[in-house]
Amino acid sequence: MSDKELLELYREEGKEKYAFNLIVKAYSERLYWHVRKMVASHDDANDIIQNTFIKAWDALPEFREESRLFTWLYRIATNESLTFLKRKKTRAFLSLTDYSKQLENKLESDPYFNGDATQKALHKAILKLPDKQRAVFNMRYFEEMKYEEISEITGTSVGALKASYHHAFQKIQHTMEELF
């Protein structure tokens, strides 16, 4: 079912919840992986993804289809992830700890990480990127999104996104070259 059909179904009297469940079914997995790569931990990703859909449910009556449903949901998930990371970093700062180190440790001890040493090194390097740059890098590198789509999600110009991705790519490549 397309986004348009899902939204039409949602606007039919008494079918809001059914339609929304279909939206969750269509996008939860993709959004989860996007969030998971941002925060590393499954538990954190689970909390963020639930909040994302609850916020989407609350805001869906006001959704005017100025952007695509997929882009809109991605924007909520990205913002939720960034807000979560910011909050965690503030707490870590107050307790005089380094949050990116904590993220690395989470990845190291994650029972749901099945990658090999190269993949682990790559994801550790990605976790060291600034949060917004990491979001851009993940969307472009892993999900192979177009810059125009990322621009819609992040509200950043295509030029700025290209520059951000280029910097992130160089940093990751440099780290990987040092390790392997």
Added chain:
Amino acid sequence: MKEKFNMDNSHLKENPFSTPEDYFSSLQEGISDKISAKREKSPFWKIARPQLALVSTFAIVFLIAYATINIFSPSDKQDSLSGTESQAEEIYVKTSFVDFYDSSSDTLYTEEEEEIDPEVIVEYLSSNTGLIYLASIE
């Protein structure tokens, strides 16, 4: 020279993360349950929210109007006038209260008037009353 690391290797782009078993179906159920719980709460808010908004708007308008009247009305002059009036009233009440209970002012005659010669009294009475009555006095 060290070879450049190949970032385009498709193996690197594979997803190395996994989830607990049946996670996505339980996630969908969990979200559905949370939404159902929210829907049960929402009818009250749907009704109450516009009403509360209306009431608070009226309250704000009233407060603004009240504050404006208080600020821009010539209350200082009125205060000074009413102050004088109230002072005068206070003095009046105090004096009249004292006068009313003052024993000397309460009497109808002065002290001089009270010291009437008994002969004058007898004379006065004898001209107005009967003889029998006069004899009983004597």
